Amino acid sequence: MTLQTPLKPKDYASDQEVRWCPGCGNYSVIKAVQKVLADAGSDPAETVFVSGIGCSSRFPYYMETYGFHTIHGRAAAVATGVKLANPKLDVWVVSGDGDSLAIGGNHLLHVLRRNVDMTYLLLNNEIYGLTKGQASPTSKVGLKTPTSPRGTLDEPVHPLRFAIGAGARFVARGVDTTQGMLLETIKRAHAYHGAAFVEVLQNCLVFNDGSFDDVAEKSVIADRQLQLVHGQPMIFGRERNRGIRFNTGTLALDMVTIGENGVTEADILVHDENNRAIATMLADLDTTVFPLPVGVLYAHPEASFADKLEPVEHDAPTLLQRLDKALRSGNTWHVA
Amino acid sequence: MTLQTPLKPKDYASDQEVRWCPGCGNYSVIKAVQKVLADAGSDPAETVFVSGIGCSSRFPYYMETYGFHTIHGRAAAVATGVKLANPKLDVWVVSGDGDSLAIGGNHLLHVLRRNVDMTYLLLNNEIYGLTKGQASPTSKVGLKTPTSPRGTLDEPVHPLRFAIGAGARFVARGVDTTQGMLLETIKRAHAYHGAAFVEVLQNCLVFNDGSFDDVAEKSVIADRQLQLVHGQPMIFGRERNRGIRFNTGTLALDMVTIGENGVTEADILVHDENNRAIATMLADLDTTVFPLPVGVLYAHPEASFADKLEPVEHDAPTLLQRLDKALRSGNTWHVA
Amino acid sequence: MTVQGNATASSTATDVRRTVESAVIRFAGDSGDGIQVTGSQFGLEAAIGGADIATFPDYPSEIRAPQGSVAGVSSFQLQLAGHDIHTPGDSLDALVAFNPAALKAALKDLKKDGLLIADAGAFTTRNLQKAGFAANPLEDGSLEAYRVLAPDISKLTMNTVEAIPDIDSTSKKEALRAKNMWALGLVLWLYGRDRKTTAAWIEKKFKKNDQVLKINRAALDAGFAYGETVGLPSTIEPVAVPPARLPAGDYRSVTGADAIVFGLIAGCEQYGLDPVYCSYPITPASTMLHLLAKLGGDQGVRIFQAEDEIAAACAAIGASYAGAVGITGTSGPGMALKTEALGLAVAAELPLVVINVQRGGPSTGLPTKTEQSDLYQAVMGRNGDTPLAVLSVSSPSDGFEVAREAVELAVDYMTPVVVLTDGYLANASEPWRIPDLSALERRSADAHAVPENFAPYMRDPETLKRPWVVPGTQGTIHRIGGLERQDGSGEVSYDPANHQKMTDIRRDKILGIARAIPAQAPTLGETTGDVAVVGWGSTYGAITDAVADLRAEGLKVSHIHLRHIWPMPANLGDLLKGFEHVIVPEMNTGQLVTLIRAEYLIDAKPLNKVSGRPFAVDEIAVAVRSLIKEG
């Protein structure tokens, strides 16, 4: 439901004191979300934020909407229940990398494959913030933390690759330092009908400061981020002369410079949100070399969970008659 | 450890009465596994089968090796613990589609991304066998079961796609009706150093009979299965004249006939186990139209979990001294 | 199909039958032999014919346990009687054994001089071996203590099938599978029951396969005719069981699983709320999910087969949060997985109904066997001081009332309510008078009403419940969660005094339920006496029959059966103090007895049985007698 008299972004902010560290990346996410809701004219009373546990999961407290701060890793499952009971509600899940991909990995898998109608924000700071800085499943190899004093060993989970593998129909990425693109991406996700998955790279300045500097620092954004727009060539760079090409020899993506080695704009791959194979390759790019793809990698509208739900009869008197009928179906007999 | 005097496949069968329904697809899997162990000269005493709960998870009882029939969905986690305590053991996990992808999805994700050294067999019958035929997360849309009397609605999880998305370094598929290929595939998996994931299409003749007939029935195998061999072109068909081509226009895989429309063998895509993008496309193929890829889709050797484990000091007297040192590190003082 | 019951139970007017007040019959065979179907159909015919019945289905946990093995025996026991009964009976009047393994497993329960019907055709050397018989008991004289009727049922069935006109040869091969119908026909005749309902059931079940339909129909008739026409030995006489004097009304048969499902729906309808049932398949709880799936949206029900029990519990909590009645059903190990989520429901103070169909533990344990060993888990198995209400079901049909009440308590107190039933009850069936739904109390017209001066954790002064104001409501936006909250405002609070207060409120809210529930009365017997036999759950039938027997002996024994496990009825302590001895039979190592001892400091004695099978009436009677003797 949208409002007749639209509200301002700040009207979506609750009166609760925000308890994130000053400078935390979460601030820019909540700002973007409030703007998205305002732009969409969303009715706060019809909007629900569900979260797990973590710094990121405090999100609902700061939103002037309905909110449920549940238990670690289970927001997706609770949100599914909310949809089951009232498919009309606008449901958001906000979760951290630990919450979504350590303890909550299974539920995330299943909301994505079921295409449960929700906007799912995974605030990825590659660390356990709330519990004071342990390695998370997205921590880069070698990160020294209290649980990995000599550096982590395990290959991290890659949120976008995981989401695509789980069968997600909407997969996107944003970065806390790139407000405009983040806003656009969340707006697209919110407008998507089904499970819209957005990973947001979010700096935790206390326990993992600068983990994304290499791609997220303001000064490098133009060169180090590939802003994806459906139907547009994958061009990036301060001079807008660099691009991504599909190499038909290696069957892999290449990084090229327009005007060099005979490369022209026509050689540049045009982004097609509907191509899952290319989305996978984009998600797989080694971003120490390639730019970081941001925006909507994959979007493939399909019937959502709520669309497929069996209609439910609500009218009590009718129901009573139907229950009576059910009780009397099959073999019955009368005792006089 | 391999044996000096090799054993026969039947030596790996325990004296337990097998309690699968006569005709169950699990029989051909256990036969293949016993042969793989015999061929590898595996020492039964150094071999451990860990399973969850389900028909498939009864597997360890029928193997003359160590075995642990654990709880539903947790075999991967238990097996990880076995590796932690004794990295030398040859660890297998046998699990069902419900066990691995409903309740156990999260642990499967994490053993795959950590590359924990084990051969993981997911016996996929697209149904909950042991609990009498409810829909599983891999059930095809529309399947009528006691929990979906009017047909399932949710899009299934796709095991191979999931495994690749989870960061698996070895991803393969076998079919219960294709013994030879199944044997070869499990052999490759067993030989792989790290987490080797094999999906086996396994017919449950009681609750989901014929779910794979369309690709697995003996008579259609040649035309409906694409047997992948590293370095070989992707050719299939009774006449070995059909093939898979990479279409550089659509950036997708095509099905072509050699000798038609100017297609020659040179146009056929050569299977490269190391190309994750192609593996993803193969996993994604719509097998109602395309043949079912079987064999090793993706194999990318990398340091395994056990390789990376920190060495552990075992010698008790030394340890005692070291503990004493630890106790005395930092600030201590003496009271006379 | 409604047939007129209470007519003469026998099908042929020419029969001259001895009347017996009750009979206990067990069908036993391979799991592939169709034992469960045979038993159910017999029960149905008996019930429709006016008898009271109680059934006990028992089967192995493998889908196809090894043919011919004792471990693979599936059985179905039932008692039919011309009066009100409560158990499927201790020892058997008749045993129908489809193979040697079945005989091996069940013979010890057959009464001396009881009737043994065996399929001689199945007593092959191989089958005898598999069952561990050195010689054929049908031939070696070892069954002399019983009345044995051992036709070659297999062959007789084959012959019958051969004789059907137009039967094709592939179907003939399948004919042996109809031998259960042959046996059913014979037993129906022996006990003077009709076979119309079974005939109709065959028509419906095999309507897509005319050949199989004919085969089953013919086998049923042939078995029946065998009794009627083949001269049976004089020791084997047909009997009649008179109709039971049940209260007037329309009846159906329900299993414990069915009754709970209907009760849940009825409970929600009282409030005009939708049930949302979220579950993950697990034996023996799945049957509830199956029935709910079948009933579907038509009954206002939404079901959700979750990815695991954690998700099921969490989705149910989400559904309650959004205004439906979230329900989650499971069995022991699944209940263990829901533990953390139940804590959230307690902290968030949301309604939630949890059905736990207990089974043999620990761990995977004995999945298809019954036990009552999850009481501790239900009452105390959570982190923190996390009280909730616990109810229990005493008989298959009792599930209706208990499930209905569970919904009421959940909504009226904004709390999770755990309902304990068990594998025995879930599968067992009994005749049930269909309740008059129009008499259902219509409760609080708007469960989601916004109280004046709304605050999320304001309290109803009577029940201490907080208001259930749901997302979508204008003007009451708020946030809840599992962190401790300020009483009233519901804001997150770390204030020590507030935590103390909230902990006390949560405890008092649940304890306060004791004021709303009826005082405990004895099920049977006086309110004082020598021995109180205190039970809960499915021991009901065995205890009540045992107490009836003891009272018939003139002993001052009463049966006190609890529906309300937590909180316990307010008068329970006083009631129990009126007895010299208190004994608590439980199918566990002593769980309710611990609560009673701790609450009332009464030296209640445990009587425990943990064998995966319900108590026999006699086991209880013996224990009570020896208690009286001792002192």
Place this chain on the structure above:
Amino acid sequence: MTVQGNATASSTATDVRRTVESAVIRFAGDSGDGIQVTGSQFGLEAAIGGADIATFPDYPSEIRAPQGSVAGVSSFQLQLAGHDIHTPGDSLDALVAFNPAALKAALKDLKKDGLLIADAGAFTTRNLQKAGFAANPLEDGSLEAYRVLAPDISKLTMNTVEAIPDIDSTSKKEALRAKNMWALGLVLWLYGRDRKTTAAWIEKKFKKNDQVLKINRAALDAGFAYGETVGLPSTIEPVAVPPARLPAGDYRSVTGADAIVFGLIAGCEQYGLDPVYCSYPITPASTMLHLLAKLGGDQGVRIFQAEDEIAAACAAIGASYAGAVGITGTSGPGMALKTEALGLAVAAELPLVVINVQRGGPSTGLPTKTEQSDLYQAVMGRNGDTPLAVLSVSSPSDGFEVAREAVELAVDYMTPVVVLTDGYLANASEPWRIPDLSALERRSADAHAVPENFAPYMRDPETLKRPWVVPGTQGTIHRIGGLERQDGSGEVSYDPANHQKMTDIRRDKILGIARAIPAQAPTLGETTGDVAVVGWGSTYGAITDAVADLRAEGLKVSHIHLRHIWPMPANLGDLLKGFEHVIVPEMNTGQLVTLIRAEYLIDAKPLNKVSGRPFAVDEIAVAVRSLIKEG
């Protein structure tokens, strides 16, 4: 670094100080103010100087709770004394408040005439407002009851830093963060402690940043010098606390978390087994994982940070199955998630040590506050009849012995053992005499020995444990799992009689531990009397001090503190029956008291406190006195 303690505690020989037997001091401020570090360093200096100490760190659950707010106050309380002490003290002799919010939160605990040190520089209008003060309490006369010392610590610190030669301007901006060191310096001087250890700590901690090192060093010295040289008002006199007469030996300071870690390692080494610690981070259990990670393979330890608590428990079970000692540590909600896996460990009869660092519940509750509300969960919180052993820790250093014993019981009985500690104990520290490891008993040389005629579920006749024969052993191949198993052979078994037997064995095995553990003796007082105060866990200190006080009044009160929660010591019932009254103080709504009542039918009375804070000594004393008065 080892320094010689027990020397004169004061640093300057010229001091003339009044001696006090003990002092209770609290540092309080914003979580960003470095309160925990300040408190720990003070404690360390006090301990090294020969005092006994007990500490109580307390902090909000946000990483950076809102600056200046009462909810954001972090505090660190400690008692130092010239004698053996057990608690961080009830009321404060001195309070160091770094801002108005800290004053607001803590003032109620300051004794009349107590010393209040406040940073006047932080009492700005804005901060006063945030803390909810209408006027500045430092100026409005409202603090007359206290001895107030309120220098502008912020400014004094800045001035000090300004005066350091070669200090750069960016570092100057950070200088304010050193005000905690200034305050620490002053308090160290006031209580006659040294500052050498702190100086060395600063050198080490900031060795990579010379500027910050100098700043902190200078601030520490300046605070100390302020006391020494600035004429303090005569009401504020420095004091000396004499050294405590502790048993001779080498000492270190340990937190409860440290002690458990060391105990686990020592326990495993007794058997020559490797500890494999599998865990998922959760407050307040993570610190154990951190220490174990640091110690690493060097100590024979393998750690595994699992994807969740279920995986952690299962991996630990897998590790035990493969021959290591599987250990899993967590806190309440994580413990809830492990429930199902614990059932598997009980059924499979594998050793497993589970450490539960209890925190405020239910659900997420009060993650950084302490509570003892998981006892029910530990003893009874599983599906099925699923007994295991439960131990509890009474003081920070007690963790060593308890963890060691937990390993012993797990291995000697092939069973999971749950160790209950809590958030208060895990974070609190005390001086600890480093144990003589060479005196550790070397136990059963080969824990994995293959017994003669090996069968997986054969039993040791004494302990009833099954043999721990691990994969990799030749000639003993077998399979285990969570389904019920045949006694002896360990094959899957659905046999009713066997299930009964196995259930009884599992119960008796655990109850049999009672024969192996020492009889319960009173911690303080006689074995009979008027009142037994029965405690467990971290209430130890408060109870023992309260009982000491009561006994000093001549009352016949004893303190009985349980380490063994399940099974309880064999003589406990008899012991308790020797008292007129039994009272059980617990930081929950009454859990141990339920067990005691049920076991012994003794009218034990609960004394409950659930505010997230430990009992005060006086709260217990008052309750006991009124019990005596009443009855």
